[in-house]
Amino acid sequence: MERLTVLPERERGVCCPPTLKARPEKIEQTSEILKALADPTRLAIALCLRDAKEPVCICDFTATFDISQPTVSHHMAKLRDAGLVEVTKRGIWSFYRLAPSLPVATRRILDAIG
Amino acid sequence: MERLTVLPERERGVCCPPTLKARPEKIEQTSEILKALADPTRLAIALCLRDAKEPVCICDFTATFDISQPTVSHHMAKLRDAGLVEVTKRGIWSFYRLAPSLPVATRRILDAIG
DNA sequence: CCAATCCATTGACGTTCGTCAATGGGTTTG
DNA sequence: CAAACCCATTGACGAACGTCAATGGATTGG
Numbered sequence: 001m002e003r004l005t006v007l008p009e010r011e012r013g014v015c016c017p018p019t020l021k022a023r024p025e026k027i028e029q030t031s032e033i034l035k036a037l038a039d040p041t042r043l044a045i046a047l048c049l050r051d052a053k054e055p056v057c058i059c060d061f062t063a064t065f066d067i068s069q070p071t072v073s074h075h076m077a078k079l080r081d082a083g084l085v086e087v088t089k090r091g092i093w094s095f096y097r098l099a100p101s102l103p104v105a106t107r108r109i110l111d112a113i114g
Numbered sequence: 115m116e117r118l119t120v121l122p123e124r125e126r127g128v129c130c131p132p133t134l135k136a137r138p139e140k141i142e143q144t145s146e147i148l149k150a151l152a153d154p155t156r157l158a159i160a161l162c163l164r165d166a167k168e169p170v171c172i173c174d175f176t177a178t179f180d181i182s183q184p185t186v187s188h189h190m191a192k193l194r195d196a197g198l199v200e201v202t203k204r205g206i207w208s209f210y211r212l213a214p215s216l217p218v219a220t221r222r223i224l225d226a227i228g
Numbered sequence: 229c230c231a232a233t234c235c236a237t238t239g240a241c242g243t244t245c246g247t248c249a250a251t252g253g254g255t256t257t258g
Numbered sequence: 259c260a261a262a263c264c265c266a267t268t269g270a271c272g273a274a275c276g277t278c279a280a281t282g283g284a285t286t287g288g
Contacts, residue, residue, distance in 0.1 A: 037148050
């Protein structure tokens, strides 16, 4: 089913700057969230936490992914800085979970994935 | 309203690798889409195309954003490579629109934003 | 106290990214 | 044809990224 798309008529030397609905500040914020998720390992971690019933500890991720422990730690720091996850320490373990009250916009993006 | 989260009981030296629901290949694909959107300029362009009734030509974006024409062209190439947009040339103009039949997963992500 | 375990930080490395200036190709107007 | 316009590509540059090895702090078990 091919949708015919009529191209706009244009005049040389005259451009039509489109009006951006979203505020630049909002665009910036959203791109930060996307940046945090735009890595295969971090995306897998985020989805795992989204679907987990219990907080997950770092050692589990280290055992799952084929990357070193410092790299896992590095990725978690990125997710933390983006405000996507929170950490609770108990004993020698660090348990991570999705931030309990994510902005609705962020939550919507996460739910749209996978 | 604070949601009490019970941490799992753990035993030293025993990890519980979480089972990933999404296939690694799917994760990889999704992260490619997110990567394409994880830049403020490209995100603004993508949202603009998502909400536009007509295809938009490059010169309009060049007039809108505070970046050079080659940079706009570079960003459009990234969006093209990710399969997010399509281009139709007429005369001296290149008109871009969202790819007419995006994968549902991709469409869902786009709709979840802003 | 000592050893083992878990985790974060640091420093280093090669890769990718975002940007621009310069160039060239294609199209239209005069 | 010549000039103007629109756009893609190339090459270059600094910045950010993903990864690891090494180190150290904190906690627990013997």
